[in-house]
Amino acid sequence: MNDLFAALLLGIIEGITEFLPVSSTGHLLIAEHFLGRHYSALFNIAIQAGAILAVTLIYRRRLWGMLLAFAGHDAPASHDPLGVASSPAQSRDYAFKLLAAFAVTAMFGLLVKKLGWELPDTVRPIAWALILGALWMMVAEQLAARRAARDGERTSVSWTVALLVGLAQVVAGVFPGTSRSAATIFVALLAGTTSRAAATEFAFVVGIPTMFAATGYELLSLLRHGGVGQEDWAALGVAFIASAVVAFVAVKWLLHYIQHHRFTWFALYRFALGAALLLWLPLGS
Template identity: 70%
Template sequence: MSDLLAALLLGIIEGITEFLPISSTGHLLIAEHWLGQRSDLFNIAIQAGAILAVVLIYRQRLWGLALGLREAAQRDYAIKLAAAFAVTAAGGLLVKKLGWTLPDAIAPIAWALIIGGVWMVLAEHFAARRAQALGERTEITWTVAILVGVAQVVAGVFPGTSRSAATIFVALLFGTTSRVAATEFAFLVGIPTMFAATGYELLDVYRSGGMAHEDWSALSIAFVASAVTAFVAVKWLLRYIQSHRFTAFAVYRVLFGAALLWLLPAAA
C-alpha cells in the first residue's frame, strides 16, 4: 500500500472515530499496527482536522456564547465549560509529569473497547430510568462540569475508553437527562481541550526537531480527510441521537473488541 493511501485511510479513521463514542485513539493505534506507525506531528495534524470540523459545526453556538457573556445563562454555561477544561488541563499536565505514554499493544485496547461497550449499555439503561423519573432536564450542573473534566483525563489515559462516550454519559448520569444537551457540552468542552493538547504536542515536536523530516504531502491529505469525515460524522451523530440511543455504538465496541482478541495471535 502506498504511503499516501495509508495516510488517507488514517485521516478517514480519525475523522470518523474522534467524536463518535467508539474511541479514536484505540482505532488509530490498531490501524497503525497494520498501516505503519506515524510521527507525533502526523497524529497531531489529523486530530486538528477533526477539531476544525467541530468548530465549523458549532460556530454559531460558539459565537452566541461569546456575544452573550453579559447574559447570566450564557455566562454560567461558558464558565462551566472553562471549569471542565481547567480540570482536564490540570489532570493532563499531571499525567504528563508522571511520564505516562500510550500503550501500543492491541490486547488492552480491545479489552477497553469491550468493557467500555458494556459500561455504555449499563449507563444508557440507568440514564433512561433517570430521564423517565425526572423528565427532560437540559441544564449543565457544576457537578457535571467537573466530572466531564475528570472523564476527559480518564479517557486520555486509557485508549479504547472514548472521550466522547465518557463525557456524554457522565453528563447523562449526573446532571442533564437530554442526550442532545449532554452531547453538545461534551463536544464544546472538547474543542479547547483538543486545541490545547494539539498545541502542547506541536510545541514539543517543534522543540525536538520532529518537523524536519515530515512527509508534508501525506500529512496534508490526512488533515483534509480527517476534517471532511469528522464534519460528516458529527453532523450525522447530532441527527441520530435526537431519536436513537447509543446502544448501537456499544454493540459495535463489544463486537470489534472481541474480534480483535480473536485475531490477536495473527496480529501479534
C-alpha cells in the same frame, strides 16, 4: 500500500471516530498495527486538528455567542446545531462551566504527563478497553434512561456535571479505547443532564478547547525538541483534509441520530470489535 492512500485511510478513520463514542485513538492504533507502520506525532496532531476544525465550524455560532456573553457584550441569542436558543446570560453560564471542565482536564492532564504516562503500543489492552467501555455504555444508558423517566428531560448543565466531564476526559486520555466522547456523554447523562442532545453537545463543545490545547502542547513540544524533521507533507495534508471533511459529516449525522435513537449500536460495535481483536491477534500484540 501507497503512502497517500494510507494517510487518506487514517484521516477518514480519525474523522469518523473522533467524536463518535467508539475511540479514535484506539482505532488509529489498530489501523497502524495492521498497516505495519507507525506515523509521527506531527501526523497524529494534524489529523486530530482536522477533526477539531470540523466540530468548531459546526458550533461556530454557539461559540461566538458564548465568547461575546463571556466578554460582557450584548449579543443576540445564539443557537446550537439542533436549533435550541440560548440567551446571553445562559451563554455566559455555559461558558463558565465549559472553562471549569477544561480547567479540571488541564490540571489533571498535566499531572498525568508529569508522571510520564505514555500510550500503549500494543492492541490487546485497547481491545479490552473497547469491550469494557461497551459494557459501561449499556449499563450507563439504562441507568440514564431510568433517571430521565423519573426526573424528566433536563437540558441544563450543572457545575457537578461540568467538573465530572472534565475528569472523564482525563480518564479517557489515560486509557485508549475508552473514548473521550463516550466517557463525557455518559458521565453527563448520569450526573443530571438527562437530555442526550444536551449531554452530547456539552461533551463536544468542551472537547474543542481541550483538544486545541492538547494539540498545541504537543506541537510546541515537537518544535522545542526538533521533532518536525523529515515529514511527508503531502500525506499529512491529505490526512488533515480527509479528517476535517469526514468529521464534519460524522458529527452532523450523530447530532441528528441521537434525537431519536440511543447509543446501543455503538456499544454493540465496540463489543464486537474488541472481541474480534482478542480472538484474532497473537498473544503479544
